[in-house]
Amino acid sequence: MTTTDARSTGRKPAQIVDMSWDPITRIIGNLGIYTKIDFANREVVECHSTSSLFRGYSVFMKGKDPRDAGFITSRICGICGDNHTTCSNYAQQMAYGVKPPKLAEHITNLGEAAEYMFDHTIFQDNLVFVDFCEAMVKATNPGVLARAERTDAPRGDIHGYRTIADIMKAFNPFEGEVYKEALKVSRVTREMFCLMEGRHVHPSTLYPGGVGTMPQPNTFTDYLSRLMRVIDFVKKAVAMNDDVFDFFYEALPGYEEVGKRRILLGCWGAWQNPDVVDYRYENMNRWGKAMYVTPGIVVDGKLVTNNLIDINLGLRVMLGSSFYEDWVNEDPFVTHDPLGNPVDMRHPWNQTTVPVPQKRDFDGNYSWVMSPRWYHPESGQHLALDTGGGPLARLWSTALSGLVDTPYVKATGNSVRISLPKGESLPETTLEWHIPKWSNTIERDRARPYFVAYAAAMALQFLEEAMGMLRDGDTKVFENFEVPDDAIGCGFHEAVRGVLSHHLVIRDKKIANYHPYPPTPWNASPRDIYGTPGPYEDAVQGQPIFEENGPDDFKGVDIMRTVRSFDPCLPCGVHMYMGKGKTLSTVHSPTYGANHG
Amino acid sequence: MTTQSGTTEVSGEPSRGEAREGIDEIHILWISEGMSCDGDTVSLTAADQPSIEDVVLGLIPGLPKVNLVNKVLSPSLGGEDFLAPYRAAARGELGPFILVIEGSIPNQNIIDGDGYWTSFGNDPETGEPQTLNHWIDELAPRAWAVVAAGTCATYGGIHAMAGNPTGCMGLADYLGWEFTSQAGLPVVNVPGCPIQPENFMETLIWVLQHAAGTAPPPPLDHMLRPQWLFGKTVHEGCDRGSYYEQADFGLDYNSPKCLVKTGCWGPVVNCNVPKRGWMAGIGGCPNVGGICIGCTMPGFPDAFMPFMDEPPGGTLSSMVIKPYGAVIRRLRGLTNDMVNHEPKWRHNKRKLTSGFDPRWRS
Ligand code: SF4
Ligand code: SF4
Numbered sequence: 001m002t003t004t005d006a007r008s009t010g011r012k013p014a015q016i017v018d019m020s021w022d023p024i025t026r027i028i029g030n031l032g033i034y035t036k037i038d039f040a041n042r043e044v045v046e047c048h049s050t051s052s053l054f055r056g057y058s059v060f061m062k063g064k065d066p067r068d069a070g071f072i073t074s075r076i077c078g079i080c081g082d083n084h085t086t087c088s089n090y091a092q093q094m095a096y097g098v099k100p101p102k103l104a105e106h107i108t109n110l111g112e113a114a115e116y117m118f119d120h121t122i123f124q125d126n127l128v129f130v131d132f133c134e135a136m137v138k139a140t141n142p143g144v145l146a147r148a149e150r151t152d153a154p155r156g157d158i159h160g161y162r163t164i165a166d167i168m169k170a171f172n173p174f175e176g177e178v179y180k181e182a183l184k185v186s187r188v189t190r191e192m193f194c195l196m197e198g199r200h201v202h203p204s205t206l207y208p209g210g211v212g213t214m215p216q217p218n219t220f221t222d223y224l225s226r227l228m229r230v231i232d233f234v235k236k237a238v239a240m241n242d243d244v245f246d247f248f249y250e251a252l253p254g255y256e257e258v259g260k261r262r263i264l265l266g267c268w269g270a271w272q273n274p275d276v277v278d279y280r281y282e283n284m285n286r287w288g289k290a291m292y293v294t295p296g297i298v299v300d301g302k303l304v305t306n307n308l309i310d311i312n313l314g315l316r317v318m319l320g321s322s323f324y325e326d327w328v329n330e331d332p333f334v335t336h337d338p339l340g341n342p343v344d345m346r347h348p349w350n351q352t353t354v355p356v357p358q359k360r361d362f363d364g365n366y367s368w369v370m371s372p373r374w375y376h377p378e379s380g381q382h383l384a385l386d387t388g389g390g391p392l393a394r395l396w397s398t399a400l401s402g403l404v405d406t407p408y409v410k411a412t413g414n415s416v417r418i419s420l421p422k423g424e425s426l427p428e429t430t431l432e433w434h435i436p437k438w439s440n441t442i443e444r445d446r447a448r449p450y451f452v453a454y455a456a457a458m459a460l461q462f463l464e465e466a467m468g469m470l471r472d473g474d475t476k477v478f479e480n481f482e483v484p485d486d487a488i489g490c491g492f493h494e495a496v497r498g499v500l501s502h503h504l505v506i507r508d509k510k511i512a513n514y515h516p517y518p519p520t521p522w523n524a525s526p527r528d529i530y531g532t533p534g535p536y537e538d539a540v541q542g543q544p545i546f547e548e549n550g551p552d553d554f555k556g557v558d559i560m561r562t563v564r565s566f567d568p569c570l571p572c573g574v575h576m577y578m579g580k581g582k583t584l585s586t587v588h589s590p591t592y593g594a595n596h597g
Numbered sequence: 598m599t600t601q602s603g604t605t606e607v608s609g610e611p612s613r614g615e616a617r618e619g620i621d622e623i624h625i626l627w628i629s630e631g632m633s634c635d636g637d638t639v640s641l642t643a644a645d646q647p648s649i650e651d652v653v654l655g656l657i658p659g660l661p662k663v664n665l666v667n668k669v670l671s672p673s674l675g676g677e678d679f680l681a682p683y684r685a686a687a688r689g690e691l692g693p694f695i696l697v698i699e700g701s702i703p704n705q706n707i708i709d710g711d712g713y714w715t716s717f718g719n720d721p722e723t724g725e726p727q728t729l730n731h732w733i734d735e736l737a738p739r740a741w742a743v744v745a746a747g748t749c750a751t752y753g754g755i756h757a758m759a760g761n762p763t764g765c766m767g768l769a770d771y772l773g774w775e776f777t778s779q780a781g782l783p784v785v786n787v788p789g790c791p792i793q794p795e796n797f798m799e800t801l802i803w804v805l806q807h808a809a810g811t812a813p814p815p816p817l818d819h820m821l822r823p824q825w826l827f828g829k830t831v832h833e834g835c836d837r838g839s840y841y842e843q844a845d846f847g848l849d850y851n852s853p854k855c856l857v858k859t860g861c862w863g864p865v866v867n868c869n870v871p872k873r874g875w876m877a878g879i880g881g882c883p884n885v886g887g888i889c890i891g892c893t894m895p896g897f898p899d900a901f902m903p904f905m906d907e908p909p910g911g912t913l914s915s916m917v918i919k920p921y922g923a924v925i926r927r928l929r930g931l932t933n934d935m936v937n938h939e940p941k942w943r944h945n946k947r948k949l950t951s952g953f954d955p956r957w958r959s
Binding site: 020021022052053054055056059062063064065067068073074075077079081087095122126127173180183186187191193194195197198199200201202203204205207209210211212213214221323325355356357359360451475476478480493555562 | 632637639642645653654675676678711712713716725726730759812850853877880881887888890898902905935
């Protein structure tokens, strides 16, 4: 390809064009990506990511009854509201000192498993994959499409498509077979969700202390029969995605550089183990490691920690490019954690949100998103962790920790093995996700269907355990509690697209402070006070351009693939915004390009 | 066309409109840049009776051809490519269109200077963000019909709760409750946090059939909700109703009995979800074990908080449940009336009256 040729034969004088996409489509929320592209050397030299929406949850929650927090914070996100409710309930359970009955944990876990299956499916197949579908590849890389037509799909015996181009056709929006089937599957999996949590998006049966869902045998068999109906779709999705992504590496040598950044991944863990969790802060390291997705911070391929207490204490919320007043001179709410460790002023427990609407200025403040970072004690750096779009970090962290060992899912130290039972047309299948060489666009996308399989497999285990309890007559799903006068709590969970934490401070039985930190503020964050770009900015900046179109009819598909690989979902940025795209001006600025050489 | 809502009977078939020319092709310009979670768009994709693909692919007879423009579902790459139909509509160059707004409308009047609470694309001349308010001002007067999707857009919702800093409000608060579109329709409100998928699709279908000239305008109540969907209360459709009748109440959430003592507002909330289920008849709220928090209501959320306590008056009505009758209906009518009103801070004046105090700690 031209890109690799240009790189190997030395650089040409830069030809820089401003390009922006605002709003970005096929995501939830308002996102804008502003870039400078060097068309002579076919690479992105600069990227700013901005969100233009402010709503203010952490502001209007103040003074409210803490029990209302889950109901309110659900509304932060229109696709993963339940992840927020669940996380809020985890934080409240810590503050109230209440442990829900085991069956309630199973029901919540089953709801969350259905949510992961639903959300990843609709996002991957109906939103992300449109960037890899026949229509899009034809418009951006006709040469690649021609090759796809000649390339047999290696896993055709599983998914039934003969060539790579046939798979791409099946993903054409509104018309392709897989696109339509995925919409249907997203409905069946949402029905599974509604059986456990009442409604989707904003669940109705989750409470701090447990759930209100009426557990009956048919509650679980209704879920199981739907799960079995989609299990073969899951196996096929993994095979189709693997085929297309492997083909991209092969057809476009160097594509691994697209969206590649240093491996800086965070995962906060998902699915509590009901036999271990007690929600006490003091024991958080123990029950955090018992979760069925293991929390962890992975830096340059190494596991830095999987202790939720360390993870909690390292959280920092930075400003630098955001439309807010600093709170550093306020009184802290929490000076020490329950174990006596000091808590930083920039920790979510101590944050105060004061919005200051102002003009967007890419040299100054340009986003409603703040910049969450993780303080790495060894290097003293504030790391701009990303979530790899969710599954990449979850699988990576779980694989390295090697702690998950269940009948259906097993972490091996460098891979995760997932077993799915026989379905309508395909036999029992074991899938294995291996730690990839890169943290890049394709690997973020590839991890997603594997995680759908992971969620389906875990659901089988939760179902078996819940059914067993029910048959033993153990149907308690809610535990009563008192709201204390003063307390603190924190909840750690995985929203579909990655890390989710809620931090809560109660004074006089009212919310004194509440800060939810969902994945998108991590991924979409702007440059912080040290000038460190956020993950989208960092992943896009410096990436090569493979699209065959020139500046005049440039679509930016490689850039959009990178942004979408993170599963952007901006309602949760606050908290956030973004979006638009056309050439604004052509700037010939050789020195600029040289700096980035 | 409007009647008092509440526990009144749904009125009979509305009279047929005058026979008129139908529209063959219509655009749906959906803007989700209000203060929202985009949950209404997501919820819409759960509808199966009919599904959004059925409508877009022309599988429902008697509708005009529909061109849906929605950011989440758009096959475009984004930016100007995506904004083109909105720009054309603002110039008056796009055929008839239905404007759908998702999310509450912030009050830009309380901002001094160039800041904005939410924007949708940039001004092509200046490169500055264009506010949601700008787009509504441009598009609403030209729209054939205006539909508000979800409680945020209809009445303000969660983001407009007490203490909010953005002063946001519902679409009718912003445009004025007397607003009428090109077709002579008021804002069509489909509340719900989020919309119940089929409730929204059904309303949309009715509006589209009206556009095609095959149906009269949809019958709306005084809060501009479709009467046939919101004319009854949660309670009237709840399968725990017989427990209520026998004064048999659950005392915590482990119970299959009536949830009124643990926070259910069902008796005074207009919503059909327990009867209809959430999707394909599955799920719901009190029928599954969730208290009704009044998420379809103009007074949501403030009038219903704290959610997990027994609603005021709940004790009274549950004590006197046995001599059930006119008295209860009247009392309940009063409460229904109260929760069918929006808090007065939802307005577009220059002052923020939601109770937000940036220095709340001092
Ligand atoms: S649970 Fe709620 S809606 Fe159902 S009968 Fe009781 S009060 Fe009415
Ligand atoms: S029953 Fe209540 S909480 Fe449930 S959807 Fe209807 S109004 Fe909302």
